[in-house]
Amino acid sequence: MRAEIIAVGTELLLGQIVNTNAQYLSRGLAELGIDVYYQTVVGDNKERLMQAIDIARGRADLLVFTGGLGPTLDDLTRDALAQYLGRGIELHEPTMNKIISMFAGRGGTFVESNRRQALLVEGAAPLRNDTGLAVGNALKSDGTCYLLLPGPPREMKPMFDNDGATWLKEQLGPVMTLHSVMLKFAGIGESGLEDVLIDLIREQQDPTIAPYAKEGEVAVRVSTKAADAEEASRKLDGTVTEIRRRTLAHLYAEEDVPIEAVIVRMLTEQGRTLTLAESCTGGMVSELITTIPGSAVVFLGGVVSYSNQMKIQQLGVSAELLEGPDAPGAISSETAAAMAKGMRLAADSDFAVSITGNAGPAAAEGKPVGLVYIGLAERGRETRVEKLQLAGDREGIRLRSAKRALYMLWQTLAGQGNG
């Protein structure tokens, strides 16, 4: 099956947003064994959208649309496709009821335009939207398949992964599909990892080995096409075992999960608790940990000690460490250790991780941008501090500091710590 992805939205043509949906869908379709031949972006214009549909229909068997399912008059993907196919529009009652009860539930006023989000192209199967209001559409007409998904990634992704993929698999019947294992790494950069695996990457044929990096994490995807899981595992196992052997100190998961999810799972299994004392990361580590459902069981909380006053008052850091001509200052190994120890004692947690540093944009306390200290206090063990000198802009330094702190904690939980 050959697919074309059609993103609908003038904001894409104006460069206001990047078409990350196309990447997500391209990967997802590849996993289903569907080849993407074209990606197209067209504005919120019915005539041009219908022309794009006509061209795509001539060169693809599956058209996947993103965007244009919302409540506003600009949202016209569904109308354009219905008109192109000569079909009507029908109301999807369950979605309409969901919208009405949502407005009733939060005491808001139901705005008539929201009704648009409950509409389907006549004869289309509805695709459930668990993270938003607009219902998705799936239909087949004259041998061509059409999938209509919402534009916001947080609605599009789960809809595609659940109802969308299920519907596509039904259309495909039994096929050789792509099977892959995702290996996730921490505490190592993309080029460092590539160095360790360079011969495997150079000689790869089947399975394929694709490394990539995003938002402070590095991953490798090992993939092959196979009829079933058993054949896939037979083809993948050798390569995965060899990569595992070479990267043990950095391989934190063999599925696509963030390191914070693994940490919450390990803490839960070990029955241990965590607190955080963050300075330059400003709450980022707490925010990452608490994205994980169930984190409340093991994460007691934390202090964002952005000022010295907060370090002294809430963490019990000695003022002598922070102030005075000969003091080590807020950005120091001593302060990182005191923050972690103070936090752990105040909350009586099993672990406390601290981060203090200079994320920029200018030098602070005479310390250079990118200098960061991470402290790790553990009940009954010596407190450890790691010193980093990171490159990049403010957000990059903050993110890499946060991920490094999580790596240090993971190492300790996995029994690989050197403390």
Add this chain to the structure above:
Amino acid sequence: MRAEIIAVGTELLLGQIVNTNAQYLSRGLAELGIDVYYQTVVGDNKERLMQAIDIARGRADLLVFTGGLGPTLDDLTRDALAQYLGRGIELHEPTMNKIISMFAGRGGTFVESNRRQALLVEGAAPLRNDTGLAVGNALKSDGTCYLLLPGPPREMKPMFDNDGATWLKEQLGPVMTLHSVMLKFAGIGESGLEDVLIDLIREQQDPTIAPYAKEGEVAVRVSTKAADAEEASRKLDGTVTEIRRRTLAHLYAEEDVPIEAVIVRMLTEQGRTLTLAESCTGGMVSELITTIPGSAVVFLGGVVSYSNQMKIQQLGVSAELLEGPDAPGAISSETAAAMAKGMRLAADSDFAVSITGNAGPAAAEGKPVGLVYIGLAERGRETRVEKLQLAGDREGIRLRSAKRALYMLWQTLAGQGNG
């Protein structure tokens, strides 16, 4: 002039990389007054690429290509275009000399395939590449303009901004360029905002009014084409003034900045300080505030009080509020107020904002998912609490809670608070 951006590269169709080039070029072309009607992605396949050229030539006056100018056999943008136009290929001597001397300079062996990077479509003007080897191409044929740029963003961007833009300006002659004002809103949803502006949006011609939403924020872009800034402001002012009049309680900026940046600026101007006590948002508000350089001057820090123990110990919330059969519990108006007051007093800040609620996935304390309380304590004034019932998944509820807390603080700083 109507443009189509054509990205050439199988890696895009496999989802290995995101097409950020399309965004960069869309913005750059808009600034030159050129409308982008379509963005297309096609693989490294000559036949399909020539078909894409043929379609694009029928609907655009300018085709901007990225990718396919490199040394390998996969790089065939130049060959495909030459064949499509019935032109030959010629060597660009200065680029060839640059490549040869580069190889000589670093003692490497000149690989014959590198010669390909010095080739031009017959009759094309060369576009200088200051950050790489492949020369760009610019040509006009039968009234259609063609711009061939490299794929790597660090080569593409400077080539487009320098020789590319210069060549395009020559083709355009004196023109009208796009001028726009970005209006940013908080405390109101996309459909709510559209309701308030529906007649303006329906009747829009010039200037255009484009609403859009991303990550908990809503924005409206008002745009017009004009010869200079003075004419633009004359054409935009009436519409902007009318929108401003209708949306005063929600319009927090007239430029593309997040609300946390405006809050840090207002606190700085007013010489006041802030602390945060976050429960269900787990540090997200702290994280947002500290993304802003200079936030350390006004943001003292915060407590992520994920457990009751932290609420009692670090914020001084009374245990009677939290525990016991008749206690209001952690997710309550009383606790939100106590968290904000306790945080403000502990740090002696001018403001403290608190957030407590249930972000899901399951009910907690018998309180439904999406129930959130936001508290705002201010020096010398009564503490206020706002109750929200939000829809969506865990991340959506957290993000909207955080943005709502920032909105409440902004209202107060802007003197619009009702407390």
